[in-house]
Amino acid sequence: MKTNKIIYTLISLALVGSGCKKALDLKQQGVYSSGNYFRNEVDAVNAVTGIYSILPEEDYIGHAESTFDTPSDDYWRSGDHGEDEGIENLTYDASNAAIRYPWKWRYEEINRATNCIINIPKITAISTAVKNRSMGEAYFLRAFGYWRLMIIHGDVPIITEADYTSLNFNVPKSSIEDVRKQIESDLLKAVDLLPESYGPVDRGRVSKGTALGLLTKLYMYWEKLPEAIATGQKVISNPAYALAANYADNFTRANESSTELLFSIQAVQNVVQNDFTVYYIPRPWGGYGFSQPLQGLADEFEAGDPRKQATLLSVGDKVDLGDGAGLTTFTADLSATGYAFKKYAVFNTEANGGGVDHSFAVPLMRSADIYLLVAEALIRTQGAGAGDALINQIRHRASASLPAVKNAGMKELIHERRVELAGEDQRHQDLMRWDKKNIVDIAAIYNLAVSKAPLDKSKTVTFVRPKNYYFPLPQVEIDKSKGVLVQNPNFK
Structure with missing residues (x-):
């Protein structure tokens, strides 16, 4: 696990005198550490923006995280990354490179966010609105880092503010229950601090709806269905997070200003490759x-x-x-x-x-996802038909000619999530959480997908319970911890 305390360094190198000066003659103009960087409002905003900058990393959300959906029955991995074959076919071990790649970026996100959470409150030259917003962003982005760790690995280390301040980063795993509580705590703070929406200058920053959306997803994975309904309804009922008029609008250049995009990867042509x-x-x-x-x-x-x-x-x-x-x-x-x-x-x-x-702007979380999660929670707590209104909103947004569902149960809900969110890295995790509750048989679904795949595709997924519900911790992190980290069950 990456353990260095985040240091923001701004060094200006200038040649003094003639052009024949050597590099050793260059004057260092300034060094900023987490101890002296956070001076004013601009510093706070820039520090938080630095957390977002991790998201497009190729070995994080830019690509590596999407690899964990390749076992699903939606697609074949393709490409030339040999490590992806082990992930797709569930034959990986703890040394698989695809498991190692995003680990450090999740903790980098957590470390940068924690740095902001510790230091922004100390700034006096900052407006209350910007301070609250910046803290809310940091809490959300830290929660998102832990969310990805929890979804993929289950039990993982929690780095507290005290650990961060004392540079104590080699800590044992916390239980998945404690990780969920950590995520919930950060998201509840984010909900209180974040604005409902932003103007064009700050487009792409996370909002109150973003935090509510991820909190809804957390409660669904936690099997806290009443809490998921109550939280998700706050997204659904707010016009600031309304569905786009047309489904396809979410996947065009114009989507940057869409109310449906609760969370997205923002990039800039010729500056950051998407x-x-x-x-x-x-x-x-x-x-x-x-x-x-x-x-x-x-x-x-x-x-x-x-x-x-x-x-x-x-x-x-x-x-x-x-x-x-x-x-x-x-x-x-x-x-x-x-x-x-x-x-x-x-x-x-x-x-x-x-x-x-x-x-x-690549969608990472859309309001439509939350509509369907609330519909699912209603079906599972109140029975078939309880989610009809929400499912039909999604269907009729797609096309008024699609027949309305009536008395829909989980079969209809599962279909709707698959076609609405195809390619958005939800399918494998959806199937696993439903399998845990005996709603689907994930092994049978994957066997069917393999049998339908063209013969020249080496997709041979065999799902083993409970081993494949979570991926192992990267072996290199186990080794570096000198016995502090313990590998997940079934991978020792």
């Missing part, structure tokens, strides 16, 4: 061609559901790559499965130079 998007785009179009949708996902969409066309590219579809060549045809050689995710194939116009659009 690896998340790049990984889904076919290689000849400037991407890497990973995570190709399987036929089973395509078959899940009902006839007349426009979400299929908005979600998937299939052979014969036309796309404008912005290269001045007009519409380009999606051909069979662009994907081994015959499909790619259209919702991430976003390109600049010819006037803007064409090519992959790195300013596209």
Whole structure:
């Protein structure tokens, strides 16, 4: 685990005198540490912005985190990362590189957030509004780091403010129950401190609705269904987090200002590469061609559901790559499965130079997800039909011609989550939490997906309970801890 206390260093190097001065003659203009950096409002805002900057990292949300959904029946891993095969087929061990990559970034996010939580309250030259907002952002982003650790690994170390101050980072794992309590505590604070929405200058920062949305998801994974309903309703009932008018609007350049995007990766063309998007785009179009949708996902969409066309590219579809060549045809050689995710194939116009659009805001959490989680909680606590109104809002947003569900149970809810959130890294975790409650048989679902996959795909998923409910801790972190960290059960 990365253990260094975050230091914000600003060094200006300037040549003094003639151009023949050597590097050793350069004068260091200033050094800032966590002890002297936090002086005013600008410093607080910049420090918090530094937490967000971790999200687009290729080995974090930029790509590595999405790898953990590859065992699902929605897609084949594709790509040239050998470590992904072990994740997809659930044959990994604790030395798998894909398990190691995002670990340090989750804790980097936690460390940066904790640094802000400790130091921003000490600033006096700051408005109350900006201080509260900045603290709320830090609490949310720390909770998100722990959320990803908990979802993937279960029991993980919690680094407290006291640990951080004393530089005591080599601590044992906490139980998943305690990790959930830590996430809940941070999110409740974030809800109290964050604004409901932002103006254009601060677009992309997390809001009160973002914190409420993740808290709803936490309660669902915690099996606290009444709490999930009460929390999620605060998102659903607030116009500030309304669904986009059209489903496809969530996956266009214009989505940056969408009320539905509760949380997203923000990037800037020619400044920050949006690896998340790049990984889904076919290689000849400037991407890497990973995570190709399987036929089973395509078959899940009902006839007349426009979400299929908005979600998937299939052979014969036309796309404008912005290269001045007009519409380009999606051909069979662009994907081994015959499909790619259209919702991430976003390109600049010819006037803007064409090519992959790195300013596209990648959705990490949408209001639609929360609608369906509340619908699920209602069905599971009140019975079939209790979630009909919410499910139908999602369906009729997609198309008024889709038939309304009536007396919907978990079968209908599971279908709706699959087609609404396809490719958004929810499927594998959804199936696992439902399997734990005997709502689905994840092993049977995955066996069926393998049997339907083309024979040249090496997707051979065998789900073993309870081993595969969580991934192991990276072996390198176990080794570095000198016995403080203990490996998850079934991986020793």
